[in-house]
Amino acid sequence: MSKAGQGGRRVFTGVDASGEVPVEYRFSHARNGNRHLVVVFANLTAPGEYGWSNGVLDNLRSNILWIRDLFDGENSYYLCKGMDFGLERSVAGLISRVMHALSLTPDECTMFGSSKGGSAALFFGLKYGFRNIVASVPQFLVGTYVREDMPDAARMMMGAVTEENVRVLDSVLPDVVRGSANRSANTYLITSPQDEQYARQVEPFLGLFQGYENFNLIFNDSPLIANHGKVSLRNLPAIMGLLNLLVDGITPRIGMVRNGYEQPERDTSAIDTYLAETSQVRGDSFPRPVVLAPSADDRVPANAVRFTGTAPGGVRVSFWEDGKYQGAAPVAADGSWTWQRERPWGKGRHVVRLFAADASNYQSERTEVVFTAVENVLVPEPAAEPVQVPAPLPLPAQPLVLxxxxxxxxxxxxxxxxxxxxxxxxxxxxxxxxxxxxxxxxxxxxxxxxxxxxxxxxxxxxxxxxxxxxxxxxxxxxxxxxxxxxxxxxxxxxxxxxxxxxx
The missing domain is CATH 2.60.40.10 (Immunoglobulins)
Structure with a gap:
């Protein structure tokens, strides 16, 4: 499935299920055939668990691959489930397949992220030999951090949250930095002493980068930085400028540089095939939901619009109008579902689009329902008891006002x-x-x-x-x-x- 991004970029969504763990992604083609790929890992509190996906990268000239950090409903640092690192291998496989579908090499890729996404950018960039790494305010002691600040993620990643499992996850990123053979990578680490995590999570590990040929520390000591979450925002112009320099093949080092890499007429059939094969929308094998009510062009009281239908193979049905989420309904074992919005619909014509999703979050094609909401139906009041005097009733709850x-x-x-x-x-x-x-x-x-x-x-x-x-x-x-x-x-x-x- 594709959609237009906030800046007009066409964005494809998909699920790569060829590895041990299905991995959800978004992808946007480069402008003017640029020959570079930026892989974006999700930060803490990222919308939809896709990092930097709110349009801030719209002017980036490269191909962009966003990878979702949501596995069993929790974050994972893209590393493991129950200490099984098959999740890491699946993420690495997704990056590799997209890179090869674009006919690129690791030298033409940039790993980028902030916070836990910065940790992932360093880990995958150094372990798997990618040329460029931009990591903003990463955490190095992953096990300690998730145990203390992300308990649900800790349980998902470790299974049993034990001192040994915490020690293993704490050692993952430092061991990669210490032992990586990729010491010529253009590595940019952005940090700040105003980050409350700096003294424990970053400063003790800077010495591990001794011997790295192109390690750069961007140290922002601005008094306007209030906390960990503000460091990347204060450095946003520098980050965007740096990313576009790396996309153009320009790195902050002495020597000959080459920029451009544009091939506007280049064949994109390989990446187009990959996107089609891994699309999140599976219209060929996953039927769209059938709506039994309301019927097409029905006139229905605005406070009594009740949707019913079937969605074999789905676990939920999602409802949207004018691009806005309205609600969702679970699908029963026999494939049936029922949904009624809590608040009445506005009077007039409505076009509602709905789709089914299965347990792996694959989606069906969309079904469209058109109906007209008319005057509310009156709900009859119950007959009063003629004999006994009722006890005083509590006052009805006041409606919520925002x-x-x-x-x-x-x-x-x-x-x-x-x-x-x-x-x-x-x-x-x-x-x-x-x-x-x-x-x-x-x-x-x-x-x-x-x-x-x-x-x-x-x-x-x-x-x-x-x-x-x-x-x-x-x-x-x-x-x-x-x-x-x-x-x-x-x-x-x-x-x-x-x-x-x-x-």
Whole structure:
């Protein structure tokens, strides 16, 4: 399946199941036939567990392969499940197959990521011999970090969270750096003393890079960096500039360099075949869901629209309108499913698209349902008991109300500092969506207040985010629109001056 990215790039989604563990990916072709591949590993709190996939890489000239870090519902650092490193081998196999389908070599590839994605970029880049590595604020002691900060990931990765398993995972990345034969790799490590993880997770391991011919430390000592999550954002212009230099074949080292690598008319049949064979949408073998109700062009009361149908082979059916996620329904053992939206539909014509997904997250082709929502149906009140006086009833629960106090509608906000805040009394969380994609969620305090920061730099320009509050039993507020405009005002103070690659 393909779709247009936020910057107009066509993005393909797929699942490579040829290894021991199925691996989900996204891929975008290079501009003008550029002969380079950038592999992107997911950072913490990445939307959909795809790192740097919110449009920030749209202007990158190379092919881009995003790899999803979601296995059994948890993160893995792309390493292991229950200490079985077949997951690592499957990820390496995916990268290799995409690289060969593009007729590229490891010298024409860049491994890139931040936080846990930075750890993965260093690990795969040095272990599997890739030429370029850009790692922002990685963690070196993976076992310790997941045990202390990501307990669900720790259980998935280790099975039993024991001192021995923690020790093994702590040694994985340092051992690769210490023993790698790939010491001529162009390695760029971005870090900051303002990162709360620096003293324990990065500084003790910098000495392991002695003897590396092209190791570069980008050390950002900006007082504007508040925490681990802000380091990569403050260095975003430097990172993007560096990636495009590497894509063009220019590396910060003395010697002859070559750039360009464009072949606009190059044959893409091999990578096109790979994308088709591993597509997440399996229309040839996975039938699209059948809708039994509502029938085509039905007129249905807005508060009584109930979808029913069948989806053999699926485990859930997902519902979308105008690119916005509406909900999902589980599929029963006999293939049947039923779904009704919690809130009434707006009056008028609706076009709902739905697809089925199986246990491996492969998707069917889309089914379209068209219906018209009319006046709500009246629900008859139960007859009162004529004899006995009923006991006082508790007051009905007040409907959830979500109030967004920032950003105010159509506010101009720096793209690196968009903070959402507001009130949602009675709710336990607030969810955020844009263009049908989930952006993240935040908890609601006891006083009803909430604050959420995305953790990434927003694309410059207009945004239309939608928020919804949810209480402990699943009741939801009405969707609240948050339109705003971002303006990029990045400055990147770096110790010793602004970042400037040496040639």
């Amino acid at each position: 109030t967004v106090t920032a950003p105010v509608p159509h506010q101009q906000v720096p793209g690196s500092a968009v903070t959402f805040m507001g009130f949602a009394p009675g709710a336990v969380r607030v969810d955020f969506h844009e263009g049908g994609a989930s952006l993240g969620t935040c908890a609601v305090g006891a006083d009803g207040s909430w604050v959420w920061e995305a953790g990434w730099a927003w694309n410059e320009g207009g945004h239309f985010v939608e928020a919804i509050a949810v209480d402990a039993v699943g009741n939801a507020s009405a969707w609240t629109a948050v339109p705003f405009t971002t303006v990029n005002t990045y400055t990147v103070p770096v110790q010793g001056g602004n970042f400037s690659p040496r040639f």
